Amino acid sequence: EAQVTQNPRYLITVTGKKLTVTCSQNMNHEYMSWYRQDPGLGLRQIYYSMNVEVTDKGDVPEGYKVSRKEKRNFPLILESPSPNQTSLYFCASSLGRGGYEQYFGPGTRLTVT
Amino acid sequence: GENVEQHPSTLSVQEGDSAVIKCTYSDSASNYFPWYKQELGKGPQLIIDIRSNVGEKKDQRIAVTLNKTAKHFSLHITETQPEDSAVYFCAANGQNFVFGPGTRLSVLP
Numbered sequence: 001e002a003q004v005t006q007n008p009r010y011l012i013t014v015t016g017k018k019l020t021v022t023c024s025q026n027m028n029h030e031y032m033s034w035y036r037q038d039p040g041l042g043l044r045q046i047y048y049s050m051n052v053e054v055t056d057k058g059d060v061p062e063g064y065k066v067s068r069k070e071k072r073n074f075p076l077i078l079e080s081p082s083p084n085q086t087s088l089y090f091c092a093s094s095l096g097r098g099g100y101e102q103y104f105g106p107g108t109r110l111t112v113t
Numbered sequence: 114g115e116n117v118e119q120h121p122s123t124l125s126v127q128e129g130d131s132a133v134i135k136c137t138y139s140d141s142a143s144n145y146f147p148w149y150k151q152e153l154g155k156g157p158q159l160i161i162d163i164r165s166n167v168g169e170k171k172d173q174r175i176a177v178t179l180n181k182t183a184k185h186f187s188l189h190i191t192e193t194q195p196e197d198s199a200v201y202f203c204a205a206n207g208q209n210f211v212f213g214p215g216t217r218l219s220v221l222p
Binding site for chain 1: 114117119122144145147149154155156157158159162164202206207208209210211212213214215
Protein backbone atom coordinates (compact mmCIF):
# COMPACT_ATOMS: atom_id res chain seq x y z
CA GLU A 1 0.00 0.00 0.00
CA ALA A 2 1.34 3.43 -1.00
CA GLN A 3 1.76 5.51 2.11
CA VAL A 4 3.64 8.06 4.16
CA THR A 5 4.36 7.02 7.73
CA GLN A 6 5.34 9.23 10.65
CA ASN A 7 6.53 8.38 14.12
CA PRO A 8 5.72 9.04 16.82
CA ARG A 9 2.05 10.01 16.43
CA TYR A 10 1.98 11.78 19.78
CA LEU A 11 4.85 13.28 21.74
CA ILE A 12 5.00 15.30 24.95
CA THR A 13 8.40 16.70 25.82
CA VAL A 14 10.08 19.46 27.80
CA THR A 15 11.74 22.64 26.63
CA GLY A 16 15.26 22.06 25.33
CA LYS A 17 15.18 18.27 24.99
CA LYS A 18 16.21 17.33 21.46
CA LEU A 19 13.76 15.23 19.49
CA THR A 20 13.36 13.70 16.05
CA VAL A 21 10.16 12.94 14.17
CA THR A 22 10.67 10.34 11.48
CA CYS A 23 8.99 10.29 8.08
CA SER A 24 9.15 7.57 5.46
CA GLN A 25 7.45 7.07 2.08
CA ASN A 26 7.28 3.96 -0.10
CA MET A 27 6.33 5.61 -3.40
CA ASN A 28 9.83 6.50 -4.63
CA HIS A 29 8.88 10.17 -4.54
CA GLU A 30 11.61 12.74 -5.07
CA TYR A 31 9.92 15.64 -3.27
CA MET A 32 9.25 15.58 0.46
CA SER A 33 8.24 18.32 2.85
CA TRP A 34 7.27 19.07 6.43
CA TYR A 35 4.34 21.23 7.48
CA ARG A 36 2.99 22.44 10.75
CA GLN A 37 -0.71 22.98 11.25
CA ASP A 38 -1.99 25.55 13.72
CA PRO A 39 -5.62 26.68 14.23
CA GLY A 40 -6.58 29.47 11.84
CA LEU A 41 -3.23 29.34 10.02
CA GLY A 42 -3.66 26.27 7.87
CA LEU A 43 -0.60 24.28 6.84
CA ARG A 44 2.70 26.13 6.75
CA GLN A 45 5.75 24.63 5.13
CA ILE A 46 8.79 24.20 7.37
CA TYR A 47 11.35 22.57 5.06
CA TYR A 48 11.32 20.70 1.80
CA SER A 49 13.63 18.41 -0.12
CA MET A 50 13.76 17.95 -3.87
CA ASN A 51 16.01 14.90 -3.69
CA VAL A 52 18.68 13.15 -1.64
CA GLU A 53 21.00 15.68 0.00
CA VAL A 54 18.95 18.59 -1.40
CA THR A 55 16.96 20.49 1.22
CA ASP A 56 15.69 24.05 1.50
CA LYS A 57 13.77 26.29 3.87
CA GLY A 58 10.05 26.75 3.64
CA ASP A 59 8.06 29.56 5.21
CA VAL A 60 8.67 28.78 8.91
CA PRO A 61 12.08 27.06 9.25
CA GLU A 62 13.31 28.68 12.49
CA GLY A 63 14.06 26.11 15.20
CA TYR A 64 13.95 23.10 12.88
CA LYS A 65 16.44 20.99 10.98
CA VAL A 66 16.01 18.26 8.39
CA SER A 67 18.15 15.77 6.54
CA ARG A 68 17.66 13.63 3.44
CA LYS A 69 20.27 10.90 3.36
CA GLU A 70 17.98 8.36 1.68
CA LYS A 71 15.22 8.97 -0.81
CA ARG A 72 12.51 7.40 1.34
CA ASN A 73 13.29 9.11 4.66
CA PHE A 74 13.01 12.74 5.70
CA PRO A 75 13.34 13.24 9.47
CA LEU A 76 12.45 16.49 11.23
CA ILE A 77 14.79 17.49 14.05
CA LEU A 78 14.06 19.93 16.86
CA GLU A 79 17.38 20.45 18.59
CA SER A 80 16.05 22.66 21.39
CA PRO A 81 12.24 22.59 21.35
CA SER A 82 10.31 25.52 22.77
CA PRO A 83 6.61 25.82 23.72
CA ASN A 84 5.85 27.79 20.52
CA GLN A 85 6.69 24.64 18.57
CA THR A 86 3.69 22.88 20.09
CA SER A 87 1.72 21.98 16.99
CA LEU A 88 0.45 19.26 14.67
CA TYR A 89 3.13 18.22 12.17
CA PHE A 90 2.63 16.58 8.80
CA CYS A 91 5.13 15.03 6.44
CA ALA A 92 4.20 14.89 2.75
CA SER A 93 5.69 13.49 -0.43
CA SER A 94 5.06 13.93 -4.15
CA LEU A 95 6.62 13.10 -7.51
CA GLY A 96 7.96 16.62 -7.87
CA ARG A 97 7.89 20.18 -6.57
CA GLY A 98 5.19 21.61 -8.79
CA GLY A 99 1.90 20.33 -10.15
CA TYR A 100 1.74 17.00 -8.36
CA GLU A 101 -0.52 15.60 -5.67
CA GLN A 102 1.04 15.63 -2.24
CA TYR A 103 0.50 12.53 -0.09
CA PHE A 104 0.35 13.30 3.61
CA GLY A 105 1.27 11.22 6.61
CA PRO A 106 -1.13 10.81 9.54
CA GLY A 107 0.40 13.61 11.58
CA THR A 108 2.43 13.97 14.78
CA ARG A 109 0.95 15.95 17.64
CA LEU A 110 3.79 17.55 19.58
CA THR A 111 3.42 19.26 22.94
CA VAL A 112 6.40 21.12 24.42
CA THR A 113 6.03 22.13 28.08
CA GLY B 114 5.75 35.32 -1.73
CA GLU B 115 2.43 33.63 -2.38
CA ASN B 116 -0.52 34.38 -0.08
CA VAL B 117 -3.73 32.35 -0.13
CA GLU B 118 -6.93 33.53 1.51
CA GLN B 119 -9.92 31.24 2.07
CA HIS B 120 -13.53 31.97 3.00
CA PRO B 121 -15.59 31.17 4.93
CA SER B 122 -13.69 29.75 7.88
CA THR B 123 -16.75 27.75 8.96
CA LEU B 124 -19.76 26.66 6.93
CA SER B 125 -22.88 24.76 8.00
CA VAL B 126 -25.33 23.40 5.45
CA GLN B 127 -28.31 21.09 5.51
CA GLU B 128 -27.84 17.65 4.01
CA GLY B 129 -28.64 17.81 0.31
CA ASP B 130 -27.78 21.49 -0.05
CA SER B 131 -24.74 22.85 -1.90
CA ALA B 132 -21.58 24.22 -0.31
CA VAL B 133 -19.17 26.72 -1.85
CA ILE B 134 -15.71 27.61 -0.56
CA LYS B 135 -13.73 30.43 -2.14
CA CYS B 136 -10.00 31.12 -2.31
CA THR B 137 -7.87 33.92 -3.66
CA TYR B 138 -4.15 33.89 -4.36
CA SER B 139 -1.59 36.59 -4.97
CA ASP B 140 1.18 35.13 -7.17
CA SER B 141 0.26 35.14 -10.84
CA ALA B 142 2.99 32.52 -11.44
CA SER B 143 0.98 29.87 -9.53
CA ASN B 144 -0.38 27.32 -11.98
CA TYR B 145 -1.71 24.38 -9.99
CA PHE B 146 -4.60 24.63 -7.52
CA PRO B 147 -5.50 21.55 -5.48
CA TRP B 148 -8.16 21.08 -2.83
CA TYR B 149 -7.59 18.83 0.16
CA LYS B 150 -10.04 17.32 2.63
CA GLN B 151 -8.93 16.61 6.18
CA GLU B 152 -11.00 14.32 8.35
CA LEU B 153 -10.58 14.26 12.11
CA GLY B 154 -7.30 12.68 13.18
CA LYS B 155 -6.03 12.21 9.63
CA GLY B 156 -3.73 13.91 7.18
CA PRO B 157 -5.14 15.99 4.30
CA GLN B 158 -6.16 14.07 1.20
CA LEU B 159 -6.51 15.43 -2.32
CA ILE B 160 -10.10 15.56 -3.57
CA ILE B 161 -9.78 17.58 -6.79
CA ASP B 162 -7.31 19.85 -8.52
CA ILE B 163 -7.21 22.26 -11.44
CA ARG B 164 -4.42 23.62 -13.58
CA SER B 165 -4.11 27.15 -14.90
CA ASN B 166 -5.04 26.27 -18.47
CA VAL B 167 -8.48 25.00 -17.41
CA GLY B 168 -11.45 27.05 -16.17
CA GLU B 169 -13.57 24.32 -14.61
CA LYS B 170 -13.27 20.68 -13.59
CA LYS B 171 -15.91 18.34 -12.23
CA ASP B 172 -15.79 14.98 -10.48
CA GLN B 173 -19.21 13.63 -9.52
CA ARG B 174 -20.55 15.95 -6.79
CA ILE B 175 -17.42 18.07 -6.60
CA ALA B 176 -16.39 20.84 -8.98
CA VAL B 177 -13.68 23.46 -8.99
CA THR B 178 -13.63 26.71 -10.96
CA LEU B 179 -10.65 28.96 -11.65
CA ASN B 180 -10.54 32.59 -12.70
CA LYS B 181 -6.88 33.36 -13.40
CA THR B 182 -7.53 36.99 -14.25
CA ALA B 183 -9.12 37.64 -10.87
CA LYS B 184 -6.87 35.11 -9.08
CA HIS B 185 -9.91 33.33 -7.64
CA PHE B 186 -10.75 29.66 -7.42
CA SER B 187 -13.68 27.93 -5.76
CA LEU B 188 -14.81 24.50 -4.60
CA HIS B 189 -18.42 23.50 -5.15
CA ILE B 190 -19.97 20.49 -3.45
CA THR B 191 -23.51 19.57 -4.50
CA GLU B 192 -25.99 17.27 -2.75
CA THR B 193 -23.94 17.37 0.44
CA GLN B 194 -23.88 14.32 2.70
CA PRO B 195 -22.87 13.93 6.36
CA GLU B 196 -19.59 12.30 5.29
CA ASP B 197 -18.64 15.56 3.55
CA SER B 198 -18.19 17.08 7.02
CA ALA B 199 -14.47 17.86 7.35
CA VAL B 200 -11.93 20.66 7.06
CA TYR B 201 -11.17 21.71 3.48
CA PHE B 202 -7.97 23.41 2.37
CA CYS B 203 -7.25 25.13 -0.89
CA ALA B 204 -3.67 25.57 -2.06
CA ALA B 205 -1.75 27.42 -4.74
CA ASN B 206 1.37 25.86 -6.23
CA GLY B 207 3.93 28.03 -7.92
CA GLN B 208 7.44 27.83 -6.53
CA ASN B 209 6.08 26.00 -3.49
CA PHE B 210 2.77 24.87 -2.05
CA VAL B 211 0.93 27.53 -0.06
CA PHE B 212 -2.25 26.50 1.72
CA GLY B 213 -5.24 28.55 2.75
CA PRO B 214 -6.24 28.61 6.43
CA GLY B 215 -9.03 26.05 5.95
CA THR B 216 -12.84 25.85 6.06
CA ARG B 217 -14.65 23.65 8.55
CA LEU B 218 -17.72 22.28 6.77
CA SER B 219 -20.54 20.76 8.81
CA VAL B 220 -23.35 18.95 7.01
CA LEU B 221 -26.39 18.76 9.24
CA PRO B 222 -28.69 15.74 8.82
